[in-house]
């Protein structure tokens with residue numbers, strides 16, 4: 722048999738809800754064979770209020786992992802997650818161009834939920850200039866969309882549309898800005914712009930702080946559906962249902978963090 726294959730170029734979240742762990746669990750839920758190039762390891766300090774500690778992987782180690790897939794296997798779709806240095810962003814971009822993949826999902830991770838601070842402020846420019854033009858779909862959250870578009874704080878759906886148009890101008894084919902729990906709105910609103918139309922996706926919104934890894938899970942679900950051959954809109958609409966169920970059934974891990982439930986659609990949907 723053959724299986725659709727997806728690659729994620731992303732970081733490890735030791736707590737298991739976000740990063741490469743979220744990506745692999747989500748690929749698996751979709752029946753997609755997941756492969757990885759690990760860029761950074763994130764650990765959380767239990768003695769220091771769950772402070773995020775970030776350990777980048779050596780560039781040569783990342784290069785070797787990417788060669789394994791780019792030169793040795795191939796992938797039907799790929800996504801990026803946390804990329805902790807400009808050099809690593811450049812390497813990811815170089816590999817994406819070399820692979821000439823039709824389905825490239827860029828999750829321009831600049832912040833970790835829970836930590837809520839910019840991990841590497843100097844990376845915003847590199848994510849905008851180097852990776853954004855390569856995206857079939859880019860999935861910034863509100864903060865990241867403000868950085869990429871140059872609009873700063875985004876607080877309304879109209880501003881999400883304005884930011885999406887600006888990010889499309891930078892070269893991303895489809896821009897999906899996630900409003901999530903941060904936007905003051907009765908629904909969990911995401912705005913999609915393909916250069917012609919705006920789609921406003923309204924999902925059921927849950928009053929919960931257990932949304933760790935939501936963005937990773939959402940972008941991985943889009944990647945998995947693209948790998949399976951769905952078109953961009955179908956992939957995004959399906960992924961929105963997947964993340965809504967994952968948040969409906971999210972749970973507490975400890976007093977600091979609650980991840981989305983990657984298996985929720987399989988476990989609880991009728």
Ligand SMILES: Nc1ncnc2c1ncn2[C@@H]1O[C@H](COP(=O)(O)OP(=O)(O)O)[C@@H](O)[C@H]1O
Nearest residue numbers: 862899900901902909910925926927935936939
């Ligand atoms: N409280 C919530 N209830 C329902 N959906 C949510 C909630 N928070 C986030 N989402 C959805 O989860 C997906 C990921 O968005 P977001 O949380 O903004 O990403 P990130 O984790 O990158 O900050 C989006 O579809 C968003 O609308």
Ligand SMILES: Cc1ncc(COP(=O)(O)O)c(C=O)c1O
Nearest residue numbers: 732734739740833934935936937
């Ligand atoms: C390795 C890694 N990637 C990405 C993220 C971003 O997670 P989210 O999906 O909540 O935006 C985190 C957050 O902790 C992380 O540790």
Ligand SMILES: [Mg+2]
Nearest residue numbers: 830862936937
């Ligand atoms: Mg995110």
